[in-house]
Amino acid sequence: MSALPLLDKPLSLDVLRGLGTTNGLYTVLFGWLFGMTIWQPFFGATIAHRALNKPSFATLQHKTWPVYFQLSTALSASCIYLLYRADPGVFNSLFALRAGGLLSVGSLLAVFVGQATNWLVLGPMTSRLLYERDTLEKGEKKGSETDEAVKALTKRFLWIHGVSSIANLFAFFAVVAHALYIGQAGPF
Structure with missing residues (x-):
C-alpha cells in the first residue's frame, strides 16, 4: 500500500470525480497565483524589456500589469475564501497572531491588499503620470518650463512606481511564505 493517495487505484470515473474537491480547487488556484x-x-517583464523597443515595451506593460494585478487580487481572495470555508476559525488564529493564521490567511491577505492597491490605486496613478509626461514631451511648447514639468512628473512617477514595486515584492514574499507553509502543513 502506497502512502500517496490513489497510487494503487485504477483510473475510473469515480476517481476522477473525487478530484473535484475544495483541496484540489485550492491547489489549482494557489498554483496559478504562485506561478x-x-x-x-x-x-x-524582463524578457519584454530586453526584446522590445521603449514604446512597445511601455504599451505591453500598460496592458499586462493591470491584468496581473486583477488576477492576483481575485486569486488571493478566492484562496482566502476557501481557507475560511474549510475552517472559519482561521481568522481567529490570524487575529491572535498565531503562526498558522499568519502564514495561511495572513500571507494571502497581504497579497490581496498589495495587489488590489496596485490594481486600483498605484497602477492608474502611474499610467496617468506617464500619459501627462508623454503629452508634455510631444507638445509644441518647448523650453525650461516644460523641461521642469517633465522632470517633476518623472520624479513623481518613479516614486509611485517604486512604491508599486515594493508592494509587488511584498506580495511575492507573502506568496512564497504561504507556499512554504502549505508545503509543511497542507492547505487545510
Whole structure:
C-alpha cells in the first residue's frame, strides 16, 4: 500500500470525480497565483524589456500589469475564501497572531491588499503620470518650463512606481511564505 493517495487505484470515473474537491480547487488556484507572481515580474517583464523597443515595451506593460494585478487580487481572495470555508476559525488564529493564521490567511491577505492597491490605486496613478509626461514631451511648447514639468512628473512617477514595486515584492514574499507553509502543513 502506497502512502500517496490513489497510487494503487485504477483510473475510473469515480476517481476522477473525487478530484473535484475544495483541496484540489485550492491547489489549482494557489498554483496559478504562485506561478503568476514569479513569472510576470521576474521573467515576463524582463524578457519584454530586453526584446522590445521603449514604446512597445511601455504599451505591453500598460496592458499586462493591470491584468496581473486583477488576477492576483481575485486569486488571493478566492484562496482566502476557501481557507475560511474549510475552517472559519482561521481568522481567529490570524487575529491572535498565531503562526498558522499568519502564514495561511495572513500571507494571502497581504497579497490581496498589495495587489488590489496596485490594481486600483498605484497602477492608474502611474499610467496617468506617464500619459501627462508623454503629452508634455510631444507638445509644441518647448523650453525650461516644460523641461521642469517633465522632470517633476518623472520624479513623481518613479516614486509611485517604486512604491508599486515594493508592494509587488511584498506580495511575492507573502506568496512564497504561504507556499512554504502549505508545503509543511497542507492547505487545510
